[in-house]
Amino acid sequence: MLTCVTLLFVVLLCGTEAAPTDHPQWRDIDYLVHLREMFYREDIDDDGKLEYTDARQTDLRSDADGDGVVTREEYDADPDLTGYDLDKDLDVIDVNNDGILTHEDTKLAFLLISSDFGNEWSLGEFIQFMTSKTEPPAKDNMTITIKSFARAERNFVVMDIDDDDLVSEDEFTSEYRVADYNRDGVLKDLELRGFRPIRNVPITRYCSDTTVGCKVEDFLKMFKEADINNDAQLDLKEYVVTFGELMDTE
Structure with a gap:
């Protein structure tokens, strides 16, 4: 999945230090609303859970010409990927480091992430993972x-x-x-x-x-x-x- 699953993997790699057990659970409301929008956008079968089938369908949707590779042009042309910068994240998204984005990258990312939350994620689990390795918001945020x-x-x-x-x-x-x-x-x-x-x-x-x-x-x-x-x-x-x-x- 080149949106939520990819970004999940971004968080996984960027968070090189394990979150402490007393890590604050409060989060910025705007960010949580954003994650919620991402969750429902990627829940293609609309069952309230993110699953591998959602990831696969997202791959197929983004790969406009069906060649198994998502190019920069396809990435930028996908309206569901608006706001995500492929150039900025390419080194992290390209899990197998072959210079292109394929379904194998998505599959590997999904397998790594599912080790924490199983094969399907609720909204709460999705948010929990996405925020588990990020810094808490400034204390003056809502x-x-x-x-x-x-x-x-x-x-x-x-x-x-x-x-x-x-x-x-x-x-x-x-x-x-x-x-x-x-x-x-x-x-x-x-x-x-x-x-x-x-x-x-x-x-x-x-x-x-x-x-x-x-x-x-x-x-x-x-x-x-x-x-x-x-x-x-x-x-x-x-x-x-x-x-x-x-x-x-x-």
Whole structure:
């Protein structure tokens, strides 16, 4: 795979020192969102996992003339590779050092990486590996733990009913109605735990008395605060910043 698998191998080779056991797990949100986009772009069969078959299909897609070699021209012409610099990474991507990019390079890279995570990777595993040998972000960056990001991303996907990669106010309130099991218009106790957006944040931030119950209007305040560009919908970053349990980088 000349996108995510190749870049995974780049990380593998560049990270010559093993990550310490206490390596911080918080990461820059923009970078995590980028890795998430990469993951779904490379998950060709759309099963939520990266597998060798995805890698092989990516090779075939990039090799426009079918000669088994991905040239610079083919690499640059592939819209899914936009933003990646072949000249810059060639020495690392060319695993067998023969000066060209072939399926053998991808196959070897995949075999090396799969020794850590098996033959298929979830989004969380993909992010875990991609960030395991990179330096933590500057402490003034907006960060989150990998675990919290993966959990928030999963909730985001479930709430995104129309699959447009945005959570609208209607989808948000629909999730509230799903959590309101007894249909009394408020969420209490277990119902609150079932409301996806607040699983990772303090409930009292927006609902002061959980014994009485929290109305949808209480959480719409949270939604509106998260909606930075005021378009009545949340992209993943907006969602994660508010509902993803931000971590202190100290």
